[in-house]
Amino acid sequence: MSVEAVKYWAFISYSHSDAKVASALQRGLETYRLPTRLVGTKTAVCEVPVFLKPVFRDRDEMQAGADLKATVREALGQSRYLIVVCSPNAARSPWVNQEIIEFKKLCGESRVLALIAAGEPFASRIPGREAEECFPEALRFALTPAGLPQGAALEPIAADLRPQGDGKRLAMLKLVAGMVGVGVDELVRRDAQRRARRAVLVAAASVLGMAVMAVLTVMAVQSRIEAQSLRAQAEDLIEFMLGDLRKKLDPVGRLDVLDSVGEKALGYYARQDADRLDANALGRRSRAMHLIGEIREQRGKLAEALAAFRSAADTTAELLERAPNDGQRIFDHAQSIYWVGFIAWRRGQADAAEEAFLKYRDLARKLVALDAKNIDWQIETSYASQNLGVVQLERGRALDAISSFSEARRVKMDVVSARPEMALELANAHGWVAKALEASGDFNKAIEVNQEKIEYLRSLPDFSRDRNAQHLAANAFYDLGRLELQLGRADAAEDYARYAVDLVDNLSSSDAANMFWLSESCIYRLSLAETEFALNKLRAAHTDIDLVLPKVSRLLASDNSAIKWQINLQGRMLELLARYRAMQGQGNVASNIERYLANVARLESSVKKLSLEQASIVAAVELALGDLLNEAGNVAAAKGHWRAVLARLQPRMEQGSYPVLTLLGRAHQRLGEYREARALAARVQASKYRHPAYADLVNRLARVAGPG
Numbered sequence: 001m002s003v004e005a006v007k008y009w010a011f012i013s014y015s016h017s018d019a020k021v022a023s024a025l026q027r028g029l030e031t032y033r034l035p036t037r038l039v040g041t042k043t044a045v046c047e048v049p050v051f052l053k054p055v056f057r058d059r060d061e062m063q064a065g066a067d068l069k070a071t072v073r074e075a076l077g078q079s080r081y082l083i084v085v086c087s088p089n090a091a092r093s094p095w096v097n098q099e100i101i102e103f104k105k106l107c108g109e110s111r112v113l114a115l116i117a118a119g120e121p122f123a124s125r126i127p128g129r130e131a132e133e134c135f136p137e138a139l140r141f142a143l144t145p146a147g148l149p150q151g152a153a154l155e156p157i158a159a160d161l162r163p164q165g166d167g168k169r170l171a172m173l174k175l176v177a178g179m180v181g182v183g184v185d186e187l188v189r190r191d192a193q194r195r196a197r198r199a200v201l202v203a204a205a206s207v208l209g210m211a212v213m214a215v216l217t218v219m220a221v222q223s224r225i226e227a228q229s230l231r232a233q234a235e236d237l238i239e240f241m242l243g244d245l246r247k248k249l250d251p252v253g254r255l256d257v258l259d260s261v262g263e264k265a266l267g268y269y270a271r272q273d274a275d276r277l278d279a280n281a282l283g284r285r286s287r288a289m290h291l292i293g294e295i296r297e298q299r300g301k302l303a304e305a306l307a308a309f310r311s312a313a314d315t316t317a318e319l320l321e322r323a324p325n326d327g328q329r330i331f332d333h334a335q336s337i338y339w340v341g342f343i344a345w346r347r348g349q350a351d352a353a354e355e356a357f358l359k360y361r362d363l364a365r366k367l368v369a370l371d372a373k374n375i376d377w378q379i380e381t382s383y384a385s386q387n388l389g390v391v392q393l394e395r396g397r398a399l400d401a402i403s404s405f406s407e408a409r410r411v412k413m414d415v416v417s418a419r420p421e422m423a424l425e426l427a428n429a430h431g432w433v434a435k436a437l438e439a440s441g442d443f444n445k446a447i448e449v450n451q452e453k454i455e456y457l458r459s460l461p462d463f464s465r466d467r468n469a470q471h472l473a474a475n476a477f478y479d480l481g482r483l484e485l486q487l488g489r490a491d492a493a494e495d496y497a498r499y500a501v502d503l504v505d506n507l508s509s510s511d512a513a514n515m516f517w518l519s520e521s522c523i524y525r526l527s528l529a530e531t532e533f534a535l536n537k538l539r540a541a542h543t544d545i546d547l548v549l550p551k552v553s554r555l556l557a558s559d560n561s562a563i564k565w566q567i568n569l570q571g572r573m574l575e576l577l578a579r580y581r582a583m584q585g586q587g588n589v590a591s592n593i594e595r596y597l598a599n600v601a602r603l604e605s606s607v608k609k610l611s612l613e614q615a616s617i618v619a620a621v622e623l624a625l626g627d628l629l630n631e632a633g634n635v636a637a638a639k640g641h642w643r644a645v646l647a648r649l650q651p652r653m654e655q656g657s658y659p660v661l662t663l664l665g666r667a668h669q670r671l672g673e674y675r676e677a678r679a680l681a682a683r684v685q686a687s688k689y690r691h692p693a694y695a696d697l698v699n700r701l702a703r704v705a706g707p708g
Contacts, residue, residue, distance in 0.1 A: 045181030114158035348563030474503035488690030
């Protein structure tokens with residue numbers, strides 16, 4: 001191979017621990033200007049160039065995603081020389097040894113140069129000092145015809161960086177001399193002459209420079225003081241916006257102002273050099289991303305919210321890696337992980353959500369391990385337990401959820417006296433305990449806990465002004481309405497449902513951009529419509545459904561990736577609408593339901609696993625579609641949908657959910673499978689669950705003379 005046809009002057013091979021030496025060597029070789037009198041002269045090796053560049057340093061030159069071995073082999077083949085940075089680490093590195101072998105195969109033995117950075121040459125020959133060897137095996141031995149470094153022993157001549165050797169400057173000049181084929185003495189002499197000329201010029205320039213620098217230094221110091229003062233003021237303002245100002249705006253639900261706060265903070269950091277931001281500034285930037293992500297989430301823009309949270313997580317992970325035992329860094333990263341998990345939960349990705357929440361819990365526990373008396377850290381463990389409980393509840397693990405929610409509530413009760421602002425969090429914890437009790441079948445205890453939640457919220461001094469407290473109260477009334485309906489007490493259920501609708505409608509009207517409150521308004525009103533059906537108030541139920549229809553369309557248009565809206569909300573609306581149409585003998589909604597079920601199938605095919613609640617909602621829709629088709633005389637199609645209910649819910653039957661058992665019983669009854677239907681009805685009969693759907697099942701079975 002002709003040395004004139006290659007790309008690189010040299011390929012630097014080194015161990016990762018010698019990266020600084022290799023980087024300095026590359027920089028020194030590429031910036032060294034050969035003496036003018038030598039440039040252009042022909043030596044036995046080459047025509048002397050002005051600079052020896054480029055130089056390939058393997059772990060920096062390779063592109064991301066490239067084939068590592070192929071890239072290295074190609075670069076070796078395009079290099080005039082191989083320079084091996086020799087040290088004990090390099091001698092033990094199979095990577096360095098292999099690069100030497102590959103180069104020798106491609107270019108021969110003569111163009112391998114050694115640079116001693118540490119250790120001792122040929123120490124492997126001295127008993128007891130083998131660990132000091134700096135020459136890799138492929139440098140100490142010639143290659144055999146088979147390409148193995150097992151041939152004749154070699155005595156490589158090396159430039160020596162060590163102070164007892166050549167020193168940095170002479171070692172590099174030795175390498176340059178060997179690469180261009182000139183004498184080291186000639187380079188050393190000309191280098192000394194060049195340095196002498198530079199010293200004279202530097203001395204002359206220094207006199208003038210000192211005068212100029214004196215003036216510039218005064219100006220620079222003054223400018224720096226002013227810049228530091230302005231930066232400190234700006235960061236104090238950002239800290240206020242992300243802290244105190246946000247706390248004041250959160251309770252009134254002003255998303256527009258909060259959005260502006262986040263954008264302003266992020267805009268400030270976008271104008272800064274990211275590489276010069278300290279850890280505190282990076283932490284504030286991640287909190288700005290959290291705020292922006294939260295606003296996007298509340299506006300229903302989940303994809304944009306996830307992008308913001310992942311960006312924040314990248315920053316907080318980097319900060320945590322720098323200081324793994326710094327409590328603030330652990331806390332900041334825990335917040336990022338929580339939000340990533342929360343968006344996964346919003347999208348129905350239960351596995352991803354649980355994985356993130358488990359990691360969040362581990363980080364929270366690490367905080368408490370650092371300082372068990374720190375109330376903030378204790379609070380984080382309550383949040384982590386609560387989030388985990390939510391996923392456990394949705395997966396039908398009611399007892400696990402009760403344990404997680406009870407732990408969260410216990411911690412919040414312990415700290416609320418010292419932190420009055422935790423009052424809403426404690427109320428929320430009551431709500432989750434109630435939900436888990438409901439899932440376990442203890443409806444009366446769930447009602448009791450929800451009533452405690454409402455009393456506690458109403459006792460708060462700022463209840464009439466705090467939108468978040470009012471929303472929690474509305475949620476408790478909604479849950480009480482559902483629980484009363486499940487116990488068969490429709491009159492009491494209606495009263496609670498109306499309280500819930502009135503409260504949440506007031507919240508939604510106060511901020512039309514808040515998609516979360518709008519979705520809550522729809523869910524609560526559909527619950528009221530269900531209660532009105534039970535009381536045979538069909539006109540009122542129809543009015544409530546009609547009010548919900550355009551709002552659901554608006555929600556889906558704002559973000560069609562929100563699983564709770566696509567499956568839960570839309571499913572409940574369609575099931576109630578189908579029930580009303582069937583009662584009135586009017587045109588059905590079969591085509592809309594079929595589109596809904598097709599969309600559910602599409603979501604499930606993309607590895608989306610429905611929660612127990614979602615599976616029940618979809619099954620109820622499927623049952624309603626079967627009823628509509630049956631009324632229209634299409635019995636075969638109706639049976640297909642009733643069997644789909646069985647296929648969907650039978651794998652979850654042992655989770656003991658009474659709504660699930662009731663739905664299965666209704667599907668069996670429609671199919672004429674009365675023995676199975678009665679067996680399921682008997683299981684529900686043993687509980688206190690008396691929802692109108694169960695009453696309908698019992699009445700239908702009583703009218704049918706079937707086996708069993």
